Amino acid sequence: RTVYVNGEYVAENDAKISVFDRGFLMADGVYEVTSVIDGKILDFEGHVLRLERSLAELGMPMPMPADDLLAIHRELVSLNAVDEGAVYLQITRGAPADRDFAFPPEGTPQTVVLFTQSKPGLAGDAAASKGIKVISIPDIRWGRRDIKTVQLLYPSMGKMMAKAAGVDDAWMVEDGMVTEGTSNNAYIVRGNTIITRHLGNEILSGITRAAVLRFAREAQMTVEERSFSIEEAQTADEAFITSATTFVMPVTEIDGVQIGSGSPGPLALRLREIYVDESRKAAV
Numbered sequence: 001r002t003v004y005v006n007g008e009y010v011a012e013n014d015a016k017i018s019v020f021d022r023g024f025l026m027a028d029g030v031y032e033v034t035s036v037i038d039g040k041i042l043d044f045e046g047h048v049l050r051l052e053r054s055l056a057e058l059g060m061p062m063p064m065p066a067d068d069l070l071a072i073h074r075e076l077v078s079l080n081a082v083d084e085g086a087v088y089l090q091i092t093r094g095a096p097a098d099r100d101f102a103f104p105p106e107g108t109p110q111t112v113v114l115f116t117q118s119k120p121g122l123a124g125d126a127a128a129s130k131g132i133k134v135i136s137i138p139d140i141r142w143g144r145r146d147i148k149t150v151q152l153l154y155p156s157m158g159k160m161m162a163k164a165a166g167v168d169d170a171w172m173v174e175d176g177m178v179t180e181g182t183s184n185n186a187y188i189v190r191g192n193t194i195i196t197r198h199l200g201n202e203i204l205s206g207i208t209r210a211a212v213l214r215f216a217r218e219a220q221m222t223v224e225e226r227s228f229s230i231e232e233a234q235t236a237d238e239a240f241i242t243s244a245t246t247f248v249m250p251v252t253e254i255d256g257v258q259i260g261s262g263s264p265g266p267l268a269l270r271l272r273e274i275y276v277d278e279s280r281k282a283a284v
C-alpha cells in the first residue's frame with residue numbers, strides 16, 4: 001500500500017512519524033474516515049467541513065486547502081486501486097522538540113497522514129441483511145465528543161466488551177439515555193418516526209446522520225431529534241446505526257432483547273438503499 005505522510009507518497013513500510021508526535025503521545029489530533037464506492041469519495045464536503053470544525057475547536061489550522069486534501073484522497077485511491085473501501089485522514093499538532101503538556105510554538109508543522117483501506121463488498125447488502133446485535137455500556141468518555149479526536153481508547157474497550165458478550169457493538173448510555181454507538185450514531189423507529197439523539201457536545205455529529213435524516217424527511221418519514229433510553233429502544237419497532245463505513249446498519253438485538261421481529265427493519269433497509277444510491281450518484 002502507498003500512504004501519504006507530510007507531503008510524500010511512500011510505501012507503508014517506509015512511512016515515518018516522530019516519537020514526539022503529539023498524536024502519539026497525547027492523542028492531540030483529529031481524524032476523518034471517508035468511504036469509497038466505485039473508486040470515488042463519498043460526501044467529501046461534509047467530512048472536510050467537520051474536519052475544519054474539529055481543528056478549529058482545538059486551535060489548529062487547516063494544514064492545506066480542502067481541494068488539496070481531496071486531491072490526496074483521489075491520488076491514494078488511484079495508486080492503491082481502491083474500488084470499495086475507505087480513506088483515513090489524521091492531522092495532529094505535530095512533533096515538538098520534546099514532550100511537553102503545553103502546545104508547541106505556533107508554526108510547528110502539523111503531521112498529516114492519509115491511507116486507504118480496501119473493503120470489497122462494502123456497498124453490498126450482505127452485512128445489512130443480517131443486522132447487528134448490541135449491548136449497552138456506560139458512556140465514560142470526555143465531554144467534547146463533538147470533536148473527532150483520535151482519543152479512541154474507550155470506544156475500543158467498548159468494542160471489546162461487545163465482543164466478550166458475543167455481540168457486535170455497544171451503545172453508550174449517560175444519565176439513563178443513549179448517547180451513540182462506539183463508532184456510529186444510534187436510532188430507533190416507532191411507526192413512521194425515526195428517533196435519534198439531538199446534536200450537542202455529547203455525541204459526534206455524523207456526516208451519515210445528516211444525510212440519512214435528510215433522506216428520511218424527503219421520503220416523508222418523521223424525524224425526532226431527542227434522546228431515548230435503552231428501555232424505549234427495546235420496545236421500538238426497529239433500531240439501526242449509521243456511520244461513514246457501515247452506512248445504515250440494522251440493529252436486531254439490544255442487551256439480549258429482540259427488536260421488533262428480530263430481523264432488520266424495513267425502514268432501516270429502505271434508508272440504507274436510498275443512502276447508498278444517492279451517495280454513489282453524488283460521489284466525487
Ligand code: PMP
Pocket residue numbers: 033180181182183184185203204205206207208209242243244245
Ligand atoms: N459517533 C462516533 C463516536 C463515531 O466515531 C462515528 C464514526 N466516525 C460516528 C458517530 C458516525 O459519524 P460518520 O457518519 O461521520 O461516520
